[in-house]
Amino acid sequence: MSNAEGDLYIGIDLGTSRSAIATSNGQRHVVESYVGWPLDMVARKVVKRDVLIGREALDNRMMLDLHRPLERGLLKEGSEKDQAAVRQLMSHLLDLAAVREVRDGGAKVRAVVGVPAEALRVNKEHLREALQGLVDGLIIVSEPFAVAYGLETLLHALVIDVGAGTTDFCMMNGHYPTDEDQRTLPNAGDWVDEQLATLLAERKAEVNVSIHTVRQWKEQWSFVGEAEKPLKVTVPVSGKPTEIDVTDEMRQACEGLIAPVAETMVALIAAAETEYQEKIRQNIILAGGSSAIRGFAQRLEQELAEYGGGRIKVVDDPVFAGCDGGLALATDAPGADWEKLTT
Amino acid sequence: MRQNDRIKRSLVRELVEENIEAIERRPRGSLRRRRRHQRIRWGWWLLSGAAGMAVGALLFFLVLDSGGRLYRQWAGGGQVQTAADDGSVLDTLGEVVLPAGFTRPEPLEPTVIPLAVRHIAIDPGHGGEEEGTITGTGLMEKELTLDIAKRLRRLLLASSFTVTMTRSRDEDVQLKDRARVANAARADLFISIHVNWIPNRQVRGVETYYLGPTNDPHLNELAALENRDSGYSLADYRRLLDSIYADARSAESQRLAGAVQRSLFSSLRRTTPELSNRGVKCAPFVVLVATEMPAILAEVSCLSNEHEARLLASPAYRQQIARALFEGIRNYSAPPETANRGGGKGKES
Numbered sequence A: 001m002s003n004a005e006g007d008l009y010i011g012i013d014l015g016t017s018r019s020a021i022a023t024s025n026g027q028r029h030v031v032e033s034y035v036g037w038p039l040d041m042v043a044r045k046v047v048k049r050d051v052l053i054g055r056e057a058l059d060n061r062m063m064l065d066l067h068r069p070l071e072r073g074l075l076k077e078g079s080e081k082d083q084a085a086v087r088q089l090m091s092h093l094l095d096l097a098a099v100r101e102v103r104d105g106g107a108k109v110r111a112v113v114g115v116p117a118e119a120l121r122v123n124k125e126h127l128r129e130a131l132q133g134l135v136d137g138l139i140i141v142s143e144p145f146a147v148a149y150g151l152e153t154l155l156h157a158l159v160i161d162v163g164a165g166t167t168d169f170c171m172m173n174g175h176y177p178t179d180e181d182q183r184t185l186p187n188a189g190d191w192v193d194e195q196l197a198t199l200l201a202e203r204k205a206e207v208n209v210s211i212h213t214v215r216q217w218k219e220q221w222s223f224v225g226e227a228e229k230p231l232k233v234t235v236p237v238s239g240k241p242t243e244i245d246v247t248d249e250m251r252q253a254c255e256g257l258i259a260p261v262a263e264t265m266v267a268l269i270a271a272a273e274t275e276y277q278e279k280i281r282q283n284i285i286l287a288g289g290s291s292a293i294r295g296f297a298q299r300l301e302q303e304l305a306e307y308g309g310g311r312i313k314v315v316d317d318p319v320f321a322g323c324d325g326g327l328a329l330a331t332d333a334p335g336a337d338w339e340k341l342t343t
Numbered sequence B: 001m002r003q004n005d006r007i008k009r010s011l012v013r014e015l016v017e018e019n020i021e022a023i024e025r026r027p028r029g030s031l032r033r034r035r036r037h038q039r040i041r042w043g044w045w046l047l048s049g050a051a052g053m054a055v056g057a058l059l060f061f062l063v064l065d066s067g068g069r070l071y072r073q074w075a076g077g078g079q080v081q082t083a084a085d086d087g088s089v090l091d092t093l094g095e096v097v098l099p100a101g102f103t104r105p106e107p108l109e110p111t112v113i114p115l116a117v118r119h120i121a122i123d124p125g126h127g128g129e130e131e132g133t134i135t136g137t138g139l140m141e142k143e144l145t146l147d148i149a150k151r152l153r154r155l156l157l158a159s160s161f162t163v164t165m166t167r168s169r170d171e172d173v174q175l176k177d178r179a180r181v182a183n184a185a186r187a188d189l190f191i192s193i194h195v196n197w198i199p200n201r202q203v204r205g206v207e208t209y210y211l212g213p214t215n216d217p218h219l220n221e222l223a224a225l226e227n228r229d230s231g232y233s234l235a236d237y238r239r240l241l242d243s244i245y246a247d248a249r250s251a252e253s254q255r256l257a258g259a260v261q262r263s264l265f266s267s268l269r270r271t272t273p274e275l276s277n278r279g280v281k282c283a284p285f286v287v288l289v290a291t292e293m294p295a296i297l298a299e300v301s302c303l304s305n306e307h308e309a310r311l312l313a314s315p316a317y318r319q320q321i322a323r324a325l326f327e328g329i330r331n332y333s334a335p336p337e338t339a340n341r342g343g344g345k346g347k348e349s
Helices: A041-047 A055-059 A080-096 A099-104 A121-128 A141-152 A187-204 A211-221 A247-255 A259-271 A274-281 A297-305 A322-333 A335-341 B001-023 B032-065 B071-076 B141-157 B176-185 B217-226 B236-243 B247-271 B304-312 B316-333
Strands: A008-014 A018-023 A028-032 A035-038 A064-067 A108-117 A135-141 A155-162 A167-173 A182-185 A231-239 A240-245 A284-288 A313-315 B120-126 B162-165 B191-198 B206-213 B274-283 B293-303
Touching: A008 A080, A008 A099, A008 A141, A008 A322, A018 A080, A018 A322, A018 B141, A028 A055, A028 A080, A035 A041, A035 A080, A055 A064, A064 A080, A080 A099, A080 A240, A080 B120, A108 A121, A108 B217, A121 A135, A121 B001, A135 A141, A135 A322, A135 A335, A135 B001, A141 A155, A141 A167, A141 A284, A141 A322, A141 B001, A155 A259, A155 A274, A182 A259, A187 A211, A187 A247, A240 B001, A259 A274, A259 A297, A274 B120, A284 A297, A297 A313, A322 B001, A335 B001, B120 B141, B120 B176, B141 B162, B141 B191, B141 B217, B141 B316, B176 B191, B191 B316, B206 B247, B247 B293, B247 B316, B293 B304, B293 B316, B304 B316
Parallel strands: A008 A108, A108 A135, A155 A284, A284 A313, B120 B162, B120 B191, B191 B293, B206 B274
Antiparallel strands: A008 A018, A018 A028, A035 A064, A155 A167, A167 A182, A231 A240, B206 B293
């Protein structure tokens, strides 16, 4: 397990909502996965850029052809613009980590990029095409596997990665996970946003807010179970700032995630060899941005009670857990193997 | 710690292999299998050598000890018979030799006893070098059918069915071998999953087939396409068709096809209101010929249609298709009020 001196190894979590990068020279950056091109000459004059990325793109979205190129954690199919957006996003991440300078200096850049557990081979091919020429070597890995590897949770463990686009499950049995060890659910952070927006439209028809605003509320105040205090937000109603209570809607939207996640978690554990099920139940890792929903891990533990109980640990750093794992894999892959994985 | 390092090395090696296979467009697991075969070959040579030496030594001592008794025992011959539990006798070929006064029982008509459907054989279409239809963006039928089949398997197992897969990975399996797997497992139903390619690329629809003759040139063409590399000679094929068209199994296959088609159409139409119901049809698909149970071939979507192809790229839509197939099987297997609503755990054979 060694790598050539001078070469740069990087782990990337290319997420639906956020993308993060960690490098072997200690750089760590995160950006929101938005890419926008100015709609016209006027917009270009205002934003003073050919392309905007991340929060900046989101804040100027009225003037931009805005793209969130990763849908459910995968590169959207059939749109050249989305392929270009992924490339821009990756270039931006690599620039933040000063990768270009490393390559200009003659060193090689080798990247491990995480994708949803059940991504098809064709999805990975599209990603490989989009990243061609940006790095010297590329390994594509299942995101929850990367999390498990980074945490060195390799045996009798279950990783649940609740992202924005997908919730990914990966059973770690000491061998490389097969399709049977992994699951992907479409119920994740974006799904909660959609539920919350629908509930608000049904119950508070006078409120007209964008999905971006709903997403921000969720990121700040999402919870399941009892609310610590009433959740009140101020929104314009007929142009007038008005305070509304969204406690029940937030709870209901977030709790909708519990049943599918718990059901899949139990099904995967039940499919494991009987003698290891207890160990696995005590060794469940919750990762991904949506693992920050307050009370979520405890509710999943409650769901395990009737199966003999279990312990769910939330990763310390949900934003970087995936790319840290990717970085660990990149540095551990033998140099000779990297030669076969050129882009 | 040392164990952890060993596991890590093995995980990294397998991850790298998976990526190399993807780059070189090899079937998944092919590099691992090649490595295992090399190990097995080495092991076999070593074992053969050791076994040869051991047999040589044993023969040497036997000849010295018994002075020819061994030869006489070999030359004696004679038929070996084994008593079975019921008093009948099995001859060397495994045929039952009935005691005097007993007659061979006649098989029962299938309709006499309502038989429960417990065991489903799932056949993901194509595989290995047989990629099936493929879109310009590289979405392959063989990959989609396997993914949907695995999702269907999970749903069936969760509802206490037993499941046999004709293939569980990206590999070539001849059509006649697919039927052989299902027959050997004594499956109650055979479900072959395919994704359609229709020359008129505006068409988006689902259709389900059971075995039978057809005069429709399009269906004959489709069957010819799916029947490539069947592994049957023309004579075999004609003989099998003659025996099957008149079979009572045909009626059950038609009923199963109807249940699955209804479920597919009603479920998928919710996502795609433009979906057309292309109906239940009969066509001479080889994969359905040699099965000994009601068998259907479902064309669950049209990869030739751009919108359908985009939908198929989403795990949620593939799950919806698997769920629709599952509901169709369940509706066929039992009336809705008695249908198995899950709770138990199935098994794989």
